[in-house]
Amino acid sequence: MTVIFSGIKPSGELTLGNYLGAMAQFITYQEEEAYFCIVNQHAITVPQEAVELRLRTRSLAALYLASGLDPQKVTIFIQSEVPAHAQLAWIMMSLSQMGELERMTQYKEKAGNLHESIPAGLLMYPPFMAADILLYQADAVPVGDDQQQHLELTRTLAQRFNYRFGETFKLPVAATAKEATRVMSLQDPLKKMSKSAEDSGTILLLDSPAVVTKKIKRAVTDSENKLYYDLVNKPGISNLLSIYAAISGLSVMEIELKYQEVQGYGQFKVDLAALVVGLLAPIQAHYERIMAGSELDDILSAGAQRAALVANKNLLRAEEAMGLARHKV
CATH class of the missing domain: 3.40.50.620 (HUPs)
Structure with missing residues (x-):
């Protein structure tokens, strides 16, 4: 073992x-x-x-x-x-x-x-x-x-x-x-998301759904408004794609295909926020039960x-x- x-x-x-x-x-x-x-x-x-x-x-x-x-x-x-x-x-x-x-x-x-x-x-x-x-x-x-x-x-x-x-x-x-998955800051995608940095670039496990949604909607992307993975030229959207893939189980290519007809990043961010909130909800509920017991x-x-x-x-x-x-x- x-x-x-x-x-x-x-x-x-x-x-x-x-x-x-x-x-x-x-x-x-x-x-x-x-x-x-x-x-x-x-x-x-x-x-x-x-x-x-x-x-x-x-x-x-x-x-x-x-x-x-x-x-x-x-x-x-x-x-x-x-x-x-x-x-x-x-x-x-x-x-x-x-x-x-x-x-x-x-x-x-x-x-x-x-x-x-x-x-x-x-x-x-x-x-x-x-x-x-x-x-x-x-x-x-x-x-x-x-x-x-x-x-x-x-x-x-x-x-x-x-x-x-x-x-x-x-x-x-x-x-x-x-x-x-290596998750980067939502505000500075060249830096790792840090638990010592309490800012809008960091999603905490105990953040409320409203706070999570607000942080993801404000995440830094780029002006091209085309959803595809390019770590060098599009680090912000690439970071969000990695998070989406890690939670959903879809590959980055599958996510790109899913949103290829969608203009802008708005809907993608809304959907990503829902995924993150859905992931954290049972963890937060279990956490509250443990802390109360x-x-x-x-x-x-x-x-x-x-x-x-x-x-x-x-x-x-x-x-x-x-x-x-x-x-x-």
Whole structure:
């Protein structure tokens, strides 16, 4: 059985891009040994309000469940409730080299905006992520393009550990579902739809039907008014076509044929808005039921216990290999 690990930060509200690009694909991993983690300790690499972080952590867990993950099949848990994550993270940080951490693209982008006030946690984020993955001896990790570099560092650190202390960790690979959709901002289709950007270019999973419709109607397109896919010359309409295809199950060519006699983009946008609203409605209804009930805490507590059993065993193996354990079993 393949071991899958995935983590999402509770640092913003989840978007349609998060769902189509990641969470919708998670369902396909439910027959494997899968761990889905709310990585709240990663969120504090930038300042967080305690009350808001707590609420977003619970909300993210509820959205995991509302999106179709079955807690009887997969392990859903909060990172900070399994201390082995931070313990192995220190080991991975000790194995990391400053140069390779400073070359991480995400670090350079985020640090560049902070000038001299750069939290050390931003630099240490990748080895902490490596610890998350290696703790469960993950075979595969569902990651987007922006996380590929971090996964490569995870493999490097695992190899470095194995070389120095003996074969201990598996080398994980990227798990990329063929149907995964990269959803771009509705206002700037050259940038990914971001959960940290609260603007009209981002559709949130909990947006109301009216808000979803308004955002799609205002989505940037072009003046040609002909519906066809051309990522270079028509990035806006190409983005909308990709979203339509991902939700409807139709190919882009089939959608183009469907609207070839329709003038302008108006009707297409109306129909796309209806598709998105239809997709989100049952997720939102399920989410509201979960948040109103008491089952969520039981699921997260059970998930943390199951995760800790595996994590603690693999942490001990690493500590024994390094000589950190007083006795080697």
